Amino acid sequence: MPRLRLTGKALRSIGYPEGPAISVAITAMEKEFKHHSEKAALEILKQVLQDPMAYLADDGLRKVAGKLMETKEEQDIPLKEIPVPYEIYGAGFIETGALQQMNNAVRLPVAVTGALMPDAHQGYGLPIGGVLATRNAVIPYGVGVDIGCRMCLSIVDLPIALLEKEAARFRRELTAQTCFGAGGTWSAKTEDAVLEHSLFRELPMLRHLHKKAVEQLGTSGGGNHFVEWGIVQITGANELGLPAGTYTGLLSHSGSRGLGAQIAAHYTRLARELCPLPKEAQHLAWLELDKAAGQEYWAAMNLAGDYASASHHQIHRRLIKAMDARLLARVENHHNFVWKEIHNGQEVIVHRKGATPAGKGVLGIIPGSMTAPGYIVKGRGEAGSLHSASHGAGRLMSRSRAIQSITRHELQQQLKAQGVTLVGGGPDEAPMAYKNINEVMAAQTGLVDVIGRFQPKIVRMADDGSKED
Incomplete structure (x- = not known):
């Protein structure tokens, strides 16, 4: 019978951590269990x-067991036994998985406080x-893969009657002036100051991403990303400088x-190497902001945020020009980002992963679905929510469940009933896959004031419902 020969790769494949435990295990097994199969x-x-x-009492395996226990002690940064407090808004319709994830997050040694928005779901x-x-800590997965994912609303001087009267033109230009889906690129050369940022030269991991950034500027991802024309209703006095009206x-x-996806992947891997956490919290690994790695991520994250903003502006510029329109007002905000803010008299690092900034007087957009209205809001600066609000309606079904349970015919019926034209998209983004936006808004009346609403009419999404690359 051939003698047992093991490799480090084989041990890593079953979960053995890098380090001396692997060599100790190989030596012990090849000596004490040499006639066993791999x-x-x-x-x-x-x-x-x-x-x-x-x-530990097994003669053949006690050295392996001892080394594993030493490694675990060295590797795992323990979570707090007593979590820091956090507020929950809309608790009645937040799934258990999201609550469990938040419960892990507030046990991190670096956690100060938190909040869960009414559109929350597991990520x-x-x-x-x-x-x-x-x-003093930034969590790459506390921002998410799509760094700087954001909303942008341009209010223009076109009569709303044109949305129906010239619907074919709106749809044609919406298709011609946008590009969607994983890996999608814009063929025409686009110039923008963000592409000249010095970080593309100074930060090694960004150098090879410049070409992709150039090609994808002014494009949109898949999944729930969209560009749409619709009707805006301004309800009263506002900071937009517009009279109430439609x-x-x-x-x-x-x-x-x-660009953002690659930055997220790179620094998440680095965080997990530098900050090993127990399995249930391993995606919450952080980088310290007074160390080089944390400072690098912070700079790259802000560049990705600026890039996301520039992409929206390019899309809006093209479409406004194509429709011979003039910009009257604009509202925009990130909802996957991190900010340095003062709360309770101390500087903290506030992660908003799928949450809208809602500081006192701060304007933002909270969308519904492809048929449900979105809301223009003004933050109330609520301390308990860390000056935050929801970033949308929030998913009621996972993508896979939506695809399995919602037919295209049902989606088309819903679109027809609401008078919405959809270009691209699929059942994974059907309105039925989302929570009721009005219930979500009702759960956060203490967080924002509504100053207007947006009703989608002509919606463009990725043709195949693909996720972001």
């Missing part, structure tokens, strides 16, 4: 990994709709595309 040996090692304490690390304040509006939702 499969049988790995099964034994898997059992030791799951409960090393049970093998990776911090839940979508989660707000977390930390001390206007034509252009609303878009997208982020930093491949």
Whole structure:
């Protein structure tokens, strides 16, 4: 019978951590279990990994068990036994998974306080709709993969009657002047100051991303990203400088595309190496802002945010020009980002992952769905929410569940009933896959005041409903 030969790769594949535990395990198995098959040996090692304490008295495996326990002590940064407090808005319709993720987040050693918005649902690390304040620490997955994902509303001087009278033209230009989907690029050369940012030269990991950034500027991702024409109703006195009334509006939702995704992936890997956490919190690994890695991420994140903003402006510029319109007012905001803010007299790092900034007097956009209205809001500066509000209606169904349970015929019926034209999109983004935006807004009346609303009429999304790259 051939003698057992194990590799580090095989042990890593079953969860063994990098370090001396691997070589100790290989030596022990090849000496004490030399006639076992690789499969049988790995099964034994898997059992030791799951409960090393049970093998401390085993002559053949006690060294492996001891090393695993040492490694675990060295690697895992323990979570707080007593979590910091956080507020929940709309608790009655927030899924258990989101609550569990938030409960892990507020046990981080760097956590100061938090809040959960009424549109919250489960994500990776911090839940979508989660707000977390930390001390001197930034969590890449507390921002998310789509850094700087944001809303932008342009109110223009076109009569609303044109949305119906010249619907074909609006639809044609909406298709011609936008590009959607993972990997999508804009063929015409676009110039923008953000592309000349010095970080593209100074930060090694950004150098190879410049070409992609150039190609994708002014494009939109997949999933729930959209560009749409609709009707804006301004309800009363406002900071937009517009009289109360009805206007034509252009609303878009997208982020930093491949640039942001690559930044997120790179610094999340680095955070997990530098900040090993227990399994239930491993996506919440952070970077310290007084260290080089944290400062690098902060700079790259802000560049991605500026890039996302520039992309919206390029899309709006093209469409406003194509429709011979003039810009009257604009409202825009990030909802996947991190800010340095003062709360309770101390500077904290506020992560808003799927949450709208709602400081006192701050304007923002909270969209509904492809048929439900979105709201123009003014923040009330509520301390309990860390000056935050929801970033939308929030998902009621996962994408896979929506695809399985909603037919295209049902989607078309809903669109027809609401008088909405959809270009692209699919059942994964159907209105039925989302919470009721009016219930979400009712749960946060203490967080924002509504100064207007936007009703979608002609909506453009990714043709295949694909996720962001």
